[in-house]
Amino acid sequence: MDAIKAAIRIIRDFPKPGIQFRDITPVLQDPRLFAAVIDALAERYRPMGISKILAMESRGFVFAAPLAFAIGAGFVPLRKRGKLPYRTISESFSLEYGEDALEMHEDALKAGERVIVIDDLLATGGTAAAAVRLARRKGAEVLEAGFVIELAGLRGRDRLKDVPVYSMIQFD
Numbered sequence: 340m341d342a343i344k345a346a347i348r349i350i351r352d353f354p355k356p357g358i359q360f361r362d363i364t365p366v367l368q369d370p371r372l373f374a375a376v377i378d379a380l381a382e383r384y385r386p387m388g389i390s391k392i393l394a395m396e397s398r399g400f401v402f403a404a405p406l407a408f409a410i411g412a413g414f415v416p417l418r419k420r421g422k423l424p425y426r427t428i429s430e431s432f433s434l435e436y437g438e439d440a441l442e443m444h445e446d447a448l449k450a451g452e453r454v455i456v457i458d459d460l461l462a463t464g465g466t467a468a469a470a471v472r473l474a475r476r477k478g479a480e481v482l483e484a485g486f487v488i489e490l491a492g493l494r495g496r497d498r499l500k501d502v503p504v505y506s507m508i509q510f511d
Contacts, residue, residue: 343372344508361488363459381409387482390452391415393474395466399458415447417470432469441469450478461486464495471502
């Protein structure tokens with residue numbers, strides 16, 4: 340984990356002044372580190388009997404798709420409004436600068452399926468909370484929300500109080 344954490348680059352003032360963006364692209368560019376992330380997540384989630392992995396666009400897809408393949412689960416992409424081609428259900432969430440929404444195909448989950456939510460980063464938790472609500476609206480059992488990086492100082496876990504949260508790496 341130390342090598343993965345050391346490879347995460349900090350970009351100051353991106354996308355706006357005062358933000359310290361955690362850039363995972365150096366991890367993705369190093370096949371050993373990328374494999375280590377997927378292997379660690381697979382080791383954690385393989386025994387849980389997960390049927391589907393939900394992930395938010397776009398960086399969540401990067402981790403969730405190979406993880407789904409590794410553990411033999413389906414992959415459910417959650418996208419911004421209007422990006423999915425079939426009938427969808429939608430969940431709105433608050434951002435520091437307004438509102439947004441996540442959508443999922445209405446037939447992506449069945450009642451009783453065991454699912455996890457995966458994303459690259461947990462910040463304020465609004466997007467992940469919307470993903471959990473989408474899954475639960477379809478009757479799925481959300482086992483955990485998992486993240487490669489957690490910005491602990493932003494207290495995103497507080498918005499996910501009713502679901503276990505796992506993060507591989509934490510920053511203040």
